[in-house]
Amino acid sequence: MEEENSVTDAAPTATWEAADRHFEPAVVAPQSDLGKCLFFAFHDDRLLVYLEPKGHLLPQLADFGDLNLPFRDPHYLGHLDDVHCFAIDLQTDAPPKGMALMGLRELYADFSEGIFQLAGRAFQIVNWDRTHHFCGRCGTKSNYHQSDRARQCPDCGLLSFPRVSPAVITLIHKGDEFLLARNARFPTGRYSIIAGFVEAGETLEEAVAREIKEEVGVDVAQITYQSSQPWPFPHSLMVGFTAAWSDGEICIDNDEIVEAGWFSAKHLPPSLPDGISISRTLIDTFLQDHS
Numbered sequence: 001m002e003e004e005n006s007v008t009d010a011a012p013t014a015t016w017e018a019a020d021r022h023f024e025p026a027v028v029a030p031q032s033d034l035g036k037c038l039f040f041a042f043h044d045d046r047l048l049v050y051l052e053p054k055g056h057l058l059p060q061l062a063d064f065g066d067l068n069l070p071f072r073d074p075h076y077l078g079h080l081d082d083v084h085c086f087a088i089d090l091q092t093d094a095p096p097k098g099m100a101l102m103g104l105r106e107l108y109a110d111f112s113e114g115i116f117q118l119a120g121r122a123f124q125i126v127n128w129d130r131t132h133h134f135c136g137r138c139g140t141k142s143n144y145h146q147s148d149r150a151r152q153c154p155d156c157g158l159l160s161f162p163r164v165s166p167a168v169i170t171l172i173h174k175g176d177e178f179l180l181a182r183n184a185r186f187p188t189g190r191y192s193i194i195a196g197f198v199e200a201g202e203t204l205e206e207a208v209a210r211e212i213k214e215e216v217g218v219d220v221a222q223i224t225y226q227s228s229q230p231w232p233f234p235h236s237l238m239v240g241f242t243a244a245w246s247d248g249e250i251c252i253d254n255d256e257i258v259e260a261g262w263f264s265a266k267h268l269p270p271s272l273p274d275g276i277s278i279s280r281t282l283i284d285t286f287l288q289d290h291s
């Protein structure tokens with residue numbers, strides 16, 4: 001059995017709960033002394049945190065090397081007010097005593113929305129870097145671009161940027177009712193609104209109409225953008241819409257969707273999506289306006 005590493009001078013950081021902190025993204029770290037930096041270190045898709053009685057805290061250190069953990073290629077993210085932030089690809093799944101590796105969804109309740117989003121940004125960059133060591137066109141080992149968040153092939157020049165996969169998610173309304181569906185992957189009783197990835201060559205509105213027609217068989221009108229949310233599982237951007245039902249009876253595909261129906265504030269399913277998600281925001285907004 002491996003001997004546990006121990007944390008030496010690494011005092012846990014503050015909680016970072018303040019919602020009014022300003023994050024300024026950048027790619028290249030300043031050359032000056034950066035002071036204690038905030039580190040988002042991921043092994044696979046789990047983030048390194050201190051285990052604290054009052055919640056989980058991120059490491060804030062002068063040097064990530066102080067933790068004596070193997071890691072590769074820190075990526076500068078930018079600064080959160082005056083604190084510089086880095087994403088780290090952690091090369092061990094054995095955290096030191098007093099620390100743990102946790103999934104982002106588990107940490108949602110501990111982090112402010114800004115920190116949660118920053119952790120998602122860090123994960124997407126680490127995950128992109130892990131999967132682009134070699135040129136996708138000619139197979140040559142790629143290098144980091146000097147000023148952009150990109151890797152470049154030294155042979156053919158191909159640039160590879162972090163991948164973002166847009167997906168649309170839509171609340172369909174009909175008077176005081178709205179449409180909820182149960183995905184085959186959801187547990188019994190859990191319903192959400194209709195979501196799907198945007199296909200190549202498609203507008204967001206076309207993706208909304210197509211996904212809805214494919215999954216629940218109805219036509220919609222008044223497709224209206226509401227808000228968006230980076231969704232780092234692993235690299236989506238969820239784009240939220242509302243749309244009005246215009247025609248057709250619900251007809252599920254029985255593949256991706258196994259149940260669907262019209263619901264209202266007085267008639268809700270046993271379980272709705274977590275508060276973390278834009279789907280829940282869209283549902284809550286509709287319920288506030290129709291209760």
Ligand SMILES: [Zn+2]
Binds near residue numbers: 135136137138139158
């Ligand atoms: Zn190449």
